[in-house]
Amino acid sequence: MTAQTIPVLDLKDFNSAGDSSQRVAFVSALGDALADLGFFALVNHGIEQRLIDTAYGTAEAFFALPESTKMQYAIAQMKGQRGFTQFGKEHAKDSAAPDLKEFWHLGREKLTAHPVSYPENLWPKEVPQFRPVMSALFEQLETCASQLMQACAQYLQQPSDFFSTQVAEGQTILRIIHYPPVSADAIPASQRAAPHEDINLITLLCEATTPGLELLQPNGDWLPVQTTPGQIIVDTGDMLQSLSNGLLKSTTHRVVNPTSSRNRRFSMPFFVHPRPEFDLTPLSSCIEKTGGNQLFPAQTAEEYLQQRLKEIGLA
Incomplete structure (x- = not known):
């Protein structure tokens, strides 16, 4: 087994x-990894391997459906936040070429006390196991994410529930991605996922079915991240970078095209979001630690999310 190329932490x-x-x-260790590299791998995270494997099998069943069937779940007014997004729809913030992927978005099933009405989930009736499997995976990932956000709060010297009460009612999204085999007529500039940063607080990435994830290092080199059984990959999103005034880094990463044209790939990133009104204005303590100047604007999570959805072609 190839050794992991990023720090490995144990949630136990x-x-x-x-x-x-x-x-x-x-x-x-968590804070140092996110401040230095913006990424780490996590073991003993509480997400059942059997559930991850079942979710990938369920995803494969959905994406094998005819395009006309999948497009029934592409609802324009949802801005890609629920249901199906077709191949080539999304692109990276600074890339004109479309990413070589299609995906499905779902959010929390359980109602919260929050006054904002989140979109209801869509479920493909053609794959009846999709709802129970993906809902169970969402809940296990959210439990893990809540613990990691408590650790982030402690690293930033905030109350332990500083983030967890926000994400418990936040706009968190589970994205199920299918990267089909790369066709001969694909736009040469297109990658499976062009270099980008995540929008949210943190991302939890279930081990993908094949390699391809790489992150940009300060020296300009790309570092491959291994697909290692039993590990969840965690990275900083732009919202946490903003709140920490850059102390915690949202690192540019990409998914490169495979060497074999027959290779397909599935992955399931869990994008952890706070409530819409959450204030992303940099914390004064973080401003002090990063040189004394505020490097990021005062804005809410909702304002930033809508800005980025427009930039990547989903709104």
């Missing part, structure tokens, strides 16, 4: 009831 250390030093060490 954070949840260790009897050893506070392990918890402190985890918080420090």
Whole structure:
């Protein structure tokens, strides 16, 4: 097995009831990884491997449906936030070439006390197992994400529930992605996912079915991230970078095209979002740690989300 190229953290250390030093060490390692590289791998995260495997099988069943069937779930007024987004619709922020992927978005199923009405999920009736499997995966990923956000809050010297109460009612999205085999007539500039940064607070990425993820290092080289069984990949999104005034880095990453034209790929990123009104204005403590100047604007999570959805072609 190829060794992982990014730091590997163990969530059991954070949840260790009897050893506070392990918890402190985890918080420090998490913050340092996100400040230095913007990425780390996580083990003992609580997401069942059997559920991940079943979800990928379910995803394959959906994306194998005829295009006309899938397009029934592409609802324009949802701006790609629920249901199906067809192949070539999305592009990276600074790229004119479309990404070589199609995907499905779903949000939380359980109602919250939050006054904002989130879009209802769509479910493909042609694949009846889709709803129970993906809903179960969403809940397990959200439990893990809540713990990681508590650790982020502690690293930033905020109350432990600073993020978790927000994400419990946030606009978090599970994206199920299919990267089909790359056709001979694909636009030469197109990649499976062109270089980009994530919009949200943090992203949890279930191990993909094949390699391809790479992240941009400060020296300009691209670092491949291994697809390692049992690991979840975690990275900083732009919202957390803004709030921390750049202390935690939202690192540019991409998914490169395969060497074989017959190769297909599935992945399932979980984009953790806060409530819409969450203030992304950089924390004063982070401004002090990053040189004393505010580097990011005062704006809400909703304002930033809508701006980015327009930039990537979904709104």
